[in-house]
Amino acid sequence: MATFNKGILGGFSGKVGTVVGANWRGKDIMRSLPKPSQKEPTEKQLLQQEKFKLAVAFLQPLKTIQSQYFGSSSGVKSRVNLATSYTINEAIEVLKGVPELMYNKVLITRGELTGFQNAILSTQAGGVLDLEWEDNSTQGNASATDQVSLVAYCKELKDFQIFEGIVMRSDLMVSVTLPNFCIGKSVEVWAFLNNEKQTFASNSFYLGEHTVL
Template sequence: MGQFIENQIGMISGAVGPVVFVKESNGKTILRSKPTPSKKPISAKQQQNRNKFALMKHFTGLLYPIFKECYTDFLGKDNARDAVRSYYMEQVIQTEQEALRIAYEKVLISTGRVRAYIPVSQARDAQQVVLHWQGTTQQPFAEAGDLLSVLLYAPDTEDFVFYKACATRVAATHTLELPEALSTQPLEVYTTFSTAAETDYAYSTYLGRLD
């Protein structure tokens, strides 16, 4: 069913059957054909791009509450969501022998100008992860009260835990208690610092996989 709408200056808008009345920027109304879905099969490259975008949306969707707060440099984009999607499409979701993979070493959980985490050592047992880092404040954008946050992510199950603001920079060591769901899983580990007010973050540091 179509409907004609005539406004106060005599312009008509709406759609009837296969045609649409469209008002242009100059104020004139023109007729256009309704767009119809293409029946042309998509190419292999188009399908791969769709699959890549779907994997990016799935993975970033899991962690987006973290990204939304911790991306304080938008990487030239207008907001955190656009920054995350652009970066993950370009850097993190990769094609390897025609299969898609997540490059965990490229994952960024935060961005900003705070001095990054500099690892010294990390180790785990079934119930704990123990971290040691350089607690120096001699470099720019490094303050004693900067706060450590840590993401532990289990790729096999997609379970994760985010330890937000769990230690200060000068503490130089911290022990994380693992939840039961992560106690037997291989873990991808990411760390970052924020200011004491949590208004700016560092580019996160990837510590590798802990088995």
């Protein structure tokens, strides 16, 4: 690996010929392309690859949210990288040799903002989800103006429905309506809060699996 000062073309990222350019901790670096391995991957390596594919595919629609509200960027790891690592290590279990997401362990957001108090989700006819919670706007770093967001995921359809900043913490309730194609399907639901300036969020709160009426 070598570092280089910006020339007339500046730094670059990606592959050019037989070298790869990147920016690492504020420095422009170049390294040679790795040689393809001639070894067959082990069962453990194949399983890890499957877990990685599962996590990346699931999290892709959440990329915008997690790039803003999943922990803090650390070194060369972005917030999206942190979300992927967390999901692989904490929210995927191997059942009969097959990686499976444990939705109750999934985090949509991760942060220091005070979360919900006694949040409860119920379903109503017409694809309506009703969320209620208790007022805790005086606890910790909570504020009455914190924004509430709701995320619903249908495993059968591999579909996310995301409702961002729909009400404030002080409203104590919110209703959202899912598309008609969700009716009769099961959805996993999470909610999270972010501050009014949209600079940080709470850990997302898992609200369970529900059948859409």
